[in-house]
Amino acid sequence: MTPLTALSTIRRMEEGQLPAPEELARLLSPDGEVLRDALFEAADRVREKHCGKAVHVRAIIEFSNVCRCECAYCGLHAKNSNVVRYQMTEEEILAAAKDAVEAGYQTVILQSGEDLSYSRETVGRLVSSIKRVGNVAITLSLGERPFADYAYWRECGADRYLIKHEISDETVYNRYHPHSSFQNRLACQRELSRLGYELGGGFMTGLPGQTPLTLANDLLLLKKMGVAMAGIGPYICHGETALRGNPDGDVNLTLRVVAAARLLLPRANLPSTTAVNVKGGLTNALNCGANVIMQKATPYKYRNLYDIYPGRDSKDVPLKEQYEALRAQLSALGRTIYENGDG
Numbered sequence: 586m587t588p589l590t591a592l593s594t595i596r597r598m599e600e601g602q603l604p605a606p607e608e609l610a611r612l613l614s615p616d617g618e619v620l621r622d623a624l625f626e627a628a629d630r631v632r633e634k635h636c637g638k639a640v641h642v643r644a645i646i647e648f649s650n651v652c653r654c655e656c657a658y659c660g661l662h663a664k665n666s667n668v669v670r671y672q673m674t675e676e677e678i679l680a681a682a683k684d685a686v687e688a689g690y691q692t693v694i695l696q697s698g699e700d701l702s703y704s705r706e707t708v709g710r711l712v713s714s715i716k717r718v719g720n721v722a723i724t725l726s727l728g729e730r731p732f733a734d735y736a737y738w739r740e741c742g743a744d745r746y747l748i749k750h751e752i753s754d755e756t757v758y759n760r761y762h763p764h765s766s767f768q769n770r771l772a773c774q775r776e777l778s779r780l781g782y783e784l785g786g787g788f789m790t791g792l793p794g795q796t797p798l799t800l801a802n803d804l805l806l807l808k809k810m811g812v813a814m815a816g817i818g819p820y821i822c823h824g825e826t827a828l829r830g831n832p833d834g835d836v837n838l839t840l841r842v843v844a845a846a847r848l849l850l851p852r853a854n855l856p857s858t859t860a861v862n863v864k865g866g867l868t869n870a871l872n873c874g875a876n877v878i879m880q881k882a883t884p885y886k887y888r889n890l891y892d893i894y895p896g897r898d899s900k901d902v903p904l905k906e907q908y909e910a911l912r913a914q915l916s917a918l919g920r921t922i923y924e925n926g927d928g
């Protein structure tokens with residue numbers, strides 16, 4: 586493909602046309618790299634037009650690292666006996682949520698491994714209690730659960746659910762997730778949308794087995810599933826997983842994929858994911874389509890135990906300070922924090 590045809594792909598996507606998978610794959614292939622700046626600029630325009638300058642800031646509370654799954658890339662997989670496992674109590678989770686709300690965060694994300702010891706009722710009670718703390722949106726990110734759990738939590742007031750498709754190649758997905766299946770994952774996403782959750786999807790870039798065509802299909806699948814939010818982050822290799830020894834995903838490629846996601850999903854919430862932030866890409870992501878930042882609000886005594894991938898938080902910064910430092914960083918970029926009450 587000549588740079589000129591890839592440029593016309595960018596132009597047409599900016600106008601709202603859906604590209605063919607092969608065309609999008611070419612834009613995301615190494616050959617498309619020369620058009621990186623044009624792609625970033627287009628994504629920045631679309632973000633400015635549809636989302637403005639405000640950045641949504643979310644607090645993630647990683648309340649348990651116990652997991653029944655065996656994801657080939659994840660350091661917390663069930664068989665990793667080197668992980669020191671923790672489970673926060675309901676009181677600890679509620680206290681962490683209060684801290685986050687008091688610091689200024691307007692969305693609380695409750696995330697954990699697939700830990701069934703937190704029952705439908707326990708999670709429901711947490712959702713209702715956090716809703717009483719203040720005017721916050723609640724996102725759940727608890728993996729695959731019975732649909733009755735999803736329905737109950739929605740009734741308790743949960744607003745959003747984050748469950749990524751991780752990789753759109755069904756064969757590769759099923760190989761990396763021996764405990765479940767690609768079709769089940771999509772069924773969960775459909776059910777969550779049907780229940781009225783704002784659906785958060787997403788995937789990793791640079792997973793072994795992924796090609797530019799997979800990436801194009803990853804993006805088109807987000808569109809097809811009607812996600813309101815998409816977390817796109819680089820794969821970061823963890824030494825205690827089935828995929829140990831593989832190279833990390835490339836941050837630059839990740840940013841091109843985020844930019845393409847912005848063109849395809851003009852109004853979606855696109856975070857600079859924690860994996861992008863770990864790799865130092867936060868500022869860049871905000872300039873190529875991202876409009877959301879997810880920050881950890883897990884108590885420090887547990888934070889480094891949530892070891893999905895390498896990248897540690899060393900300094901113990903109070904949440905309020907973390908939030909205000911972010912405000913200053915955003916303001917230096919000409920951006921503001923979205924503070925209108927609904928996260």
Ligand code: 5AD
Binds near residue numbers: 660749751789
């Ligand atoms: N590198 C990057 N992201 C990862 N995740 C899990 N393991 C890794 C890894 N090794 C992401 C997945 C999952 C989320 C909780 O963390 O996308 O959905």
